Amino acid sequence: MTGEPIVAARGLTLSFGAIRALADVSADLYPGEILAVVGESGSGKTTLLNVLSGLTRPDGGTVTYRETGGLTRDTHAMPAPMLRALQRSDWGFVHQDPRRGLRMNVSAGGNVGERLMAQGARHYGEIRKEAVAWLEQVEIDPGRIDDLPRTFSGGMLQRLQIARTLVTRPRLVFMDEPTGGLDVSVQARLLDLIRSLVARLGVAVVLVTHDIAVARLLGHRIAVMRAGEIVETGLTDQVLDDPGHPYTQLLVSSVLQA
Amino acid sequence: MKGYNFAYLDEQTKRMIRRALLKAVAIPGHQVPFGSREMPLPYGWGTGGIQVTASVLGQTDTLKVIDQGADDTTNAVSIRRFFARVAGVATTTRTAEATVIQTRHRIPEEKLTENQIIVYQVPQPEPLFRLESSRIETKRMHGLADYGLMHVKLYEDISRIGQISISYDYPVMVNHRYLTSPSPIPAYDNPKMHGMAALQLFGAGREKRIYAIPPWTDVKSLDFDDHPFRPINAAEACGLCGAEDSYKDEVVMDDRDGRMFVCSDTDHCEKRRART
Numbered sequence: 149m150t151g152e153p154i155v156a157a158r159g160l161t162l163s164f165g166a167i168r169a170l171a172d173v174s175a176d177l178y179p180g181e182i183l184a185v186v187g188e189s190g191s192g193k194t195t196l197l198n199v200l201s202g203l204t205r206p207d208g209g210t211v212t213y214r215e216t217g218g219l220t221r222d223t224h225a226m227p228a229p230m231l232r233a234l235q236r237s238d239w240g241f242v243h244q245d246p247r248r249g250l251r252m253n254v255s256a257g258g259n260v261g262e263r264l265m266a267q268g269a270r271h272y273g274e275i276r277k278e279a280v281a282w283l284e285q286v287e288i289d290p291g292r293i294d295d296l297p298r299t300f301s302g303g304m305l306q307r308l309q310i311a312r313t314l315v316t317r318p319r320l321v322f323m324d325e326p327t328g329g330l331d332v333s334v335q336a337r338l339l340d341l342i343r344s345l346v347a348r349l350g351v352a353v354v355l356v357t358h359d360i361a362v363a364r365l366l367g368h369r370i371a372v373m374r375a376g377e378i379v380e381t382g383l384t385d386q387v388l389d390d391p392g393h394p395y396t397q398l399l400v401s402s403v404l405q406a
Numbered sequence: 407m408k409g410y411n412f413a414y415l416d417e418q419t420k421r422m423i424r425r426a427l428l429k430a431v432a433i434p435g436h437q438v439p440f441g442s443r444e445m446p447l448p449y450g451w452g453t454g455g456i457q458v459t460a461s462v463l464g465q466t467d468t469l470k471v472i473d474q475g476a477d478d479t480t481n482a483v484s485i486r487r488f489f490a491r492v493a494g495v496a497t498t499t500r501t502a503e504a505t506v507i508q509t510r511h512r513i514p515e516e517k518l519t520e521n522q523i524i525v526y527q528v529p530q531p532e533p534l535f536r537l538e539s540s541r542i543e544t545k546r547m548h549g550l551a552d553y554g555l556m557h558v559k560l561y562e563d564i565s566r567i568g569q570i571s572i573s574y575d576y577p578v579m580v581n582h583r584y585l586t587s588p589s590p591i592p593a594y595d596n597p598k599m600h601g602m603a604a605l606q607l608f609g610a611g612r613e614k615r616i617y618a619i620p621p622w623t624d625v626k627s628l629d630f631d632d633h634p635f636r637p638i639n640a641a642e643a644c645g646l647c648g649a650e651d652s653y654k655d656e657v658v659m660d661d662r663d664g665r666m667f668v669c670s671d672t673d674h675c676e677k678r679r680a681r682t
Contacts, residue, residue, distance in 0.1 A: 232550045232552060258558045262557075270557075294566065
């Protein structure tokens with residue numbers, strides 16, 4: 149862990165009516181590290197991700213983001229244009245369903261180029277060159293640059309979404325179950341890809357998953373959530389090899405062995 | 407005319423529209439909502455333009471109305487007669503003599519001056535409406551100047567057919583800030599909007615929006631550095647006056663594939679023919 153955290157959450161609370169989605173959650177994310185958030189369905193993982201990325205406003209608590217220059221900003225207090233600018237350049241969001249993160253009626257190249265154009269890129273040739281380079285990085289045949297995403301398989305769609313997100317070289321990426329709904333061999337290749345890209349670009353990632361194996365493979369640190377609380381946090385291997393909290397023990401022991 | 411207020415609309419309505427116009431001029435390219443009234447013509451025939459014209463028209467004004475560049479088409483004739491009756495203002499077909507010009511689909515070829523106002527009839531004021539169907543979302547995009555989506559559309563055009571395929575209603579950036587629909591004028595007319603001396607007002611009656619481009623405002627057609635904006639026009643000269651630099655309509659002459667290109671701006675064409 150080097151220096152100051154890039155994202156720091158303190159005392160987050162959020163309720164949807166009687167449902168307590170977040171109950172006093174605090175977490176830190178350091179530059180270049182992958183924080184895996186695990187827990188069962190309804191434990192508040194995705195809500196936490198939405199609050200950290202500024203999509204949902206918490207009832208209480210703060211999220212601060214540390215800019216490149218070292219200045220810290222309150223994610224939920226910054227003006228809307230600034231938040232939007234961060235969301236489309238320095239940050240990225242990878243949805244579980246790639247159809248939510250992609251424009252399905254726009255070609256693969258247009259999808260990858262959109263964030264560049266939103267940032268002011270105005271040279272068609274260079275946008276296209278960048279799109280080709282990114283398709284290659286995520287192992288999609290560059291010959292399919294003008295194809296519509298609906299002709300792509302599920303795994304390709306997810307890789308396209310990752311290319312579209314990483315094209316602006318963000319410092320911080322939020323991933324919500326990026327391997328959900330894919331079969332095991334496709335999942336393995338995707339995990340490998342995410343791990344190598346993230347390591348190469350030095351991106352900080354908050355990764356939400358219900359799959360302990362994914363967390364073990366990708367996460368540097370892990371946070372175990374249950375009923376809106378983080379019950380245990382620490383280095384991934386440490387937590388998973390020697391779980392302290394009874395709930396973590398249950399989670400680890402309920403993984404099926406192949 | 408007896409029984410009608412000057413220029414048809416009552417004074418309260420005109421005041422409301424003028425307030426919207428002032429706001430529109432203050433924020434060039436920004437769409438201002440207004441309480442559009444029922445007019446004695448159907449939506450799509452220029453209810454927005456006619457309300458704006460009614461609100462800016464004074465007793466000493468001279469009005470010109472064009473439709474697709476022509477002064478003698480049904481819409482142009484009807485709206486011109488309408489104002490001659492309900493406002494008693496002078497009307498003309500000569501661009502240079504008019505103080506207010508209401509237009510549909512064209513900007514006159516003759517350069518407009520600081521003493522003139524041009525009023526556009528606008529069917530769809532939202533340039534993003536084909537790309538993003540939610541008004542809430544497009545409003546947010548305008549608020550945050552988040553126009554990447556429009557460039558994605560241009561990108562898609564080039565990657566599919568090698569060029570930008572918009573030939574009319576070609577989106578423009580007004581005053582480096584707001585993405586704006588120029589109304590369905592041909593892309594050929596877009597450059598005329600840039601730094602125009604006349605005040606440009608836009609009225610969308612059905613959509614209940616008014617926007618404006620004040621004189622001498624920067625108006626830039628969207629493009630890419632390596633695929634610059636190209637105004638498109640027929641390659642042939644006008645069959646009547648021989649003009650090459652004016653925008654032409656293609657007219658089918660007979661059933662044996664005979665066709666002819668003529669200036670779409672009838673006043674411009676007549677003036678050129680009278681000179682020779």
